[in-house]
Amino acid sequence: MIMERLDRPIRHAKITRDMTVSQLVSSLSGAAFGAGRLCEAVDIYRDMVSDRECTKFFGLAGAMVPAGMRQIVSDMIRDEEINILVSTGANLVHDIIESIGLHHYKGTDTADDVELKHSSINRIYDVFLPEEHFAGLEEKLQPIFRELPDKLSISEFLSHIGGKVDDDNSILKSAYDMGIPVYCPAIQDSIIGLQAWLYRQTNPLNVDVFADMKGLIDRCYEAKRSGVFIVGGGVPKNFIL
Numbered sequence: 374m375i376m377e378r379l380d381r382p383i384r385h386a387k388i389t390r391d392m393t394v395s396q397l398v399s400s401l402s403g404a405a406f407g408a409g410r411l412c413e414a415v416d417i418y419r420d421m422v423s424d425r426e427c428t429k430f431f432g433l434a435g436a437m438v439p440a441g442m443r444q445i446v447s448d449m450i451r452d453e454e455i456n457i458l459v460s461t462g463a464n465l466v467h468d469i470i471e472s473i474g475l476h477h478y479k480g481t482d483t484a485d486d487v488e489l490k491h492s493s494i495n496r497i498y499d500v501f502l503p504e505e506h507f508a509g510l511e512e513k514l515q516p517i518f519r520e521l522p523d524k525l526s527i528s529e530f531l532s533h534i535g536g537k538v539d540d541d542n543s544i545l546k547s548a549y550d551m552g553i554p555v556y557c558p559a560i561q562d563s564i565i566g567l568q569a570w571l572y573r574q575t576n577p578l579n580v581d582v583f584a585d586m587k588g589l590i591d592r593c594y595e596a597k598r599s600g601v602f603i604v605g606g607g608v609p610k611n612f613i614l
Contacts, residue, residue, distance in 0.1 A: 421600035422454045428596035430613045433460040434605025438467035439477045439500045442604075443544060450547040455602075457592060458548060459556045459609040462563025465531065465545060466510065467502075469565075472540035473513050475506045511568055518572045526584035530569075531555045554592075556585050559608045 384403025392400075398415050401408040421427055433446060449455045467477065480501035489496050493504035517537045521530065535549030548555045560566045560580075572578055589612070593599065603610050 417600075418602065421602075424598060424600075426597045428592060428599045429454060429456045430599065430601045431455040431458050432601065432603040432605070432609035432613050433458065433464050434603075434607040434609045435461075436463065436467075436497045436500070437604055438464045438471070438544070439497045439502065441477075443468055443471060444542055447542050447544050447547040450544065450551055450553055453551070455553060457554055457556070457589070457613075458544070459558070459612050460544075461605075461607065461609060462557050462560045462565050465555070465557060465560075466564045468544045469513060469534070469538065470502075470506050470510055472538045472543040472546065473509055475509050477502050507564060510564060514565065514568045515572060518569065518576070518578060521578065523577060524579040524581060526581050526588070527558070527560055528554045528556055528585050528588065530560075530580050531557060534565075554585075554588065556589060556612060558582070558585070558612050 383405060386400045386404050386408065388397065388400070398412050401412040403409070404412070421429060431446070431449070437443075437446070446455070446458075450458065471477070477497075478501040480496060480499050482496075482499040484496060484501075486496060489501070495502040495504060514534070517534055520537075521533055525533070531545060532549055532555070535543070535545035535547075535555070538546040538549070540546055541550075545555065547553075557563075557565075561570075561582075569578060569580065601613055603613070
């Protein structure tokens with residue numbers, strides 16, 4: 374096995390004028406380390422998205438929406454490159470914030486956090502988010518909660534929210550339009566979960582946190598083939614794998 378590897382000399386990548394991103398990645402096919410693995414990953418992903426019988430899972434963790442990756446995920450859903458989305462609650466919170474016309478701002482990770490606190494500004498690494506945006510989120514969510522059925526799963530809960538979002542660039546809205554389930558097994562660990570808890574103090578709301586297990590398992594067994602694209606790790610990765 375080791376000796377067989379000596380039949381594969383490293384092919385050194387070459388960058389040329391006007392080459393495309395695809396050509397650049399292809400030129401890395403004979404390289405090693407991260408470069409070679411990037412090319413291998415692209416080949417696997419290309420096979421996955423082009424396979425009509427492949428069920429495509431997407432795990433979304435980390436602060437990807439605040440960092441500016443929201444549109445990419447939304448487009449992937451509408452382009453049918455995602456069949457099942459599993460996300461952290463935080464990314465969905467920030468998706469809704471953007472959908473109501475509020476924004477995240479490019480700041481700096483070296484800012485004085487005490488000064489930011491006094492200015493009512495949240496910091497997500499080098500992204501700034503005014504505290505008042507969470508008040509805007511509350512104004513959006515609370516009326517939606519009043520329209521929910523008495524009992525539903527987390528994915529149904531998120532689908533109802535997505536149906537009330539008026540922004541085609543939204544992840545939740547795109548998932549709703551395309552009939553893509555959005556699973557968020559740790560939704561309590563987010564401002565959406567906090568707002569739902571606040572609503573429950575005076576109103577009926579029964580979200581079954583176990584109900585989505587059957588739907589996910591059924592989809593796994595029904596899939597002829599499956600592929601996974603994982604951004605970050607954490608709960609979404611564990612829930613998928």
